[in-house]
Amino acid sequence: PPSTISNRTAFHFQAFKNWINDPNGPMYYNGVYHLFYQFNPKQPIWGNIIWAHSVSKDLINWKPLKPAIYPTGPFDINGCWSGSATILPGNKPAILYTGIDSDNRQVQNIAFPKNLSDPYLQDWVKPDYNPVISPDHGINSSAFRDPTTAWPGSDGRWRLVVGSRRDSQGMAILYSSEDFRTWRMEHNPLHVINGTGMWECPDFFPVSSKPFEGVDNSVHSNGLKHVFKVSLDVDRYEYYTIGTYDYARESYVPDGLSSDNNTGLRFDYGNFYASKTFYDGAKRRRILLGWSNESDSNQDDWAKGWAGIHTIPRALWLSKNGRQVVQWPVHEVKKLRHKHVAVYGKKLSPGDIFEIQGIQASQADVEVTFDASSSLENAEQFDPSWTNPQKLCSEKGEGTKGGVSFGLYVLATGDKRERTSVFFRIFKAKKRHVVLFCHDPTRSSFNSRLYKPIYGGFVDVEIQNHGKISLRSLIDHSVVESFAAGGKTCITSRVYPSFASGSNARLFAFNNGDGEVEISQLKAWEMRKPYINGI
Numbered sequence: 048p049p050s051t052i053s054n055r056t057a058f059h060f061q062a063f064k065n066w067i068n069d070p071n072g073p074m075y076y077n078g079v080y081h082l083f084y085q086f087n088p089k090q091p092i093w094g095n096i097i098w099a100h101s102v103s104k105d106l107i108n109w110k111p112l113k114p115a116i117y118p119t120g121p122f123d124i125n126g127c128w129s130g131s132a133t134i135l136p137g138n139k140p141a142i143l144y145t146g147i148d149s150d151n152r153q154v155q156n157i158a159f160p161k162n163l164s165d166p167y168l169q170d171w172v173k174p175d176y177n178p179v180i181s182p183d184h185g186i187n188s189s190a191f192r193d194p195t196t197a198w199p200g201s202d203g204r205w206r207l208v209v210g211s212r213r214d215s216q217g218m219a220i221l222y223s224s225e226d227f228r229t230w231r232m233e234h235n236p237l238h239v240i241n242g243t244g245m246w247e248c249p250d251f252f253p254v255s256s257k258p259f260e261g262v263d264n265s266v267h268s269n270g271l272k273h274v275f276k277v278s279l280d281v282d283r284y285e286y287y288t289i290g291t292y293d294y295a296r297e298s299y300v301p302d303g304l305s306s307d308n309n310t311g312l313r314f315d316y317g318n319f320y321a322s323k324t325f326y327d328g329a330k331r332r333r334i335l336l337g338w339s340n341e342s343d344s345n346q347d348d349w350a351k352g353w354a355g356i357h358t359i360p361r362a363l364w365l366s367k368n369g370r371q372v373v374q375w376p377v378h379e380v381k382k383l384r385h386k387h388v389a390v391y392g393k394k395l396s397p398g399d400i401f402e403i404q405g406i407q408a409s410q411a412d413v414e415v416t417f418d419a420s421s422s423l424e425n426a427e428q429f430d431p432s433w434t435n436p437q438k439l440c441s442e443k444g445e446g447t448k449g450g451v452s453f454g455l456y457v458l459a460t461g462d463k464r465e466r467t468s469v470f471f472r473i474f475k476a477k478k479r480h481v482v483l484f485c486h487d488p489t490r491s492s493f494n495s496r497l498y499k500p501i502y503g504g505f506v507d508v509e510i511q512n513h514g515k516i517s518l519r520s521l522i523d524h525s526v527v528e529s530f531a532a533g534g535k536t537c538i539t540s541r542v543y544p545s546f547a548s549g550s551n552a553r554l555f556a557f558n559n560g561d562g563e564v565e566i567s568q569l570k571a572w573e574m575r576k577p578y579i580n581g582i
């Protein structure tokens with residue numbers, strides 16, 4: 048098959064070349080969005096990690112700057128790993144990050160902008176008193192990293208957490224400080240779960256249940272819900288819970304049964320890791336950024352010369368019922384929408400595959416609402432023991448006919464031999480229907496060296512009365528980012544079509560079920576290419 052070099056993404060955040068991983072220290076400061084990220088300046092594989100730096104006015108176009116944080120002293124000589132920004136009173140940003148010190152211990156360091164009047168904050172200085180937090184009190188020095196944005200406690204002292212583990216117990220160790228310089232470990236961690244292993248990139252923040260709205264980390268108010276998220280090194284997925292932050296006791300109490308494991312909630316049920324949120328004071332929203340790793344081989348990454356992208360920035364808020372968060376691509380992404388096609392009231396009979404023609408579908412934004420109301424009686428019976436949606440998507444993959452099953456083939460060839468399936472399956476449970484959402488890349492490429500996991504998540508919607516379900520997919524050459532039911536369940540996949548690339552990529556809607564399904568409405572836009580880091 049042809050090489051996959053042309054599978055480079057167009058409107059997703061990426062580096063000009065070489066390796067990138069976690070988003071670091073995102074912030075909005077004096078009219079500019081700053082994004083730092085884990086970067087290997089030398090190779091398209093992980094290593095030599097520093098903080099690269101880009102700035103933006105719209106979260107879509109990104110101007111590259113010189114690296115912001117790189118090894119300079121014994122406290123970070125072996126690497127500058129992930130961390131967060133906090134805007135201190137007096138409008139002064141500070142960065143806390145993990146340094147790998149001269150003894151290969153993980154320590155937490157601080158850095159400040161050299162010149163606050165530089166609108167891009169290009170130079171960062173690290174005071175000599177670094178590190179500010181060391182792995183004392185028996186902390187495992189190789190499992191102690193990724194400090195969060197700090198927030199003020201009710202006593203006026205700053206708080207932050209650092210991800211860690213004690214044996215297999217994952218934990219978010221809590222620190223406090225009066226002056227942001229001298230930090231003391233609090234007796235109790237903010238949160239701990241047995242058996243979860245190392246907690247990377249913890250994130251902890253308050254959420255609003257007003258759609259698209261966010262809350263600053265410093266807000267205290269009664270009844271305010273918080274989200275606690277970790278990236279689990281053991282399975283490379285992220286899990287979050289919603290709960291209450293008890294300011295007086297300095298502890299976080301998840302609602303209901305905590306499930307920071309494979310039955311838990313996820314921001315994204317696909318290839319999405321080391322995410323971080325920040326509060327955008329200009330638009331009063333909370334924005335989530337995540338890293339989507341390549342799922343091709345190292346050999347392919349060396350050939351491409353680049354590896355790693357970030358997902359499209361998403362606004363994040365608490366769902367109306369308070370049971371989960373909802374995410375939606377920032378509205379700015381719409382300005383990339385260009386030529387579009389629309390379909391209304393198209394009925395799909397069992398087995399139908401309908402092509403959406405008229406746009407270049409390798410770089411597109413698709414919004415569709417399906418109506419499965421006339422087909423719900425065909426739904427298969429749901430077995431309550433099916434608690435793992437990813438497994439269910441694999442057992443009932445895209446080729447499985449029958450029941451209620453419909454969706455899109457994206458990045459497909461005209462003969463559909465190459466395709467990535469983005470689809471729903473609806474089941475009948477005792478009182479309601481269960482909606483499963485899947486990404487199946489099994490047939491996405493002829494390249495045999497790829498990792499092609501099937502991903503899945505349940506969608507917490509009631510559809511029995513109207514049978515309608517919406518889907519949005521951002522398609523960008525080697526990434527498909529999907530949002531089911533207005534952003535209740537999100538899945539990101541990396542795929543590398545051998546033939547369905549560039550102008551050869553097609554888009555179809557399909558119905559694999561036993562009854563009729565209607566496309567109530569579908570709009571698909573070609574996307575323009577923004578300027579991203581010189582590309």
Ligand code: FRU
Nearest residue numbers: 085096128129192247248321
């Ligand atoms: C997560 C992570 C962090 C660490 C960084 C190193 O992907 O492993 O825990 O700080 O990446 O690049």
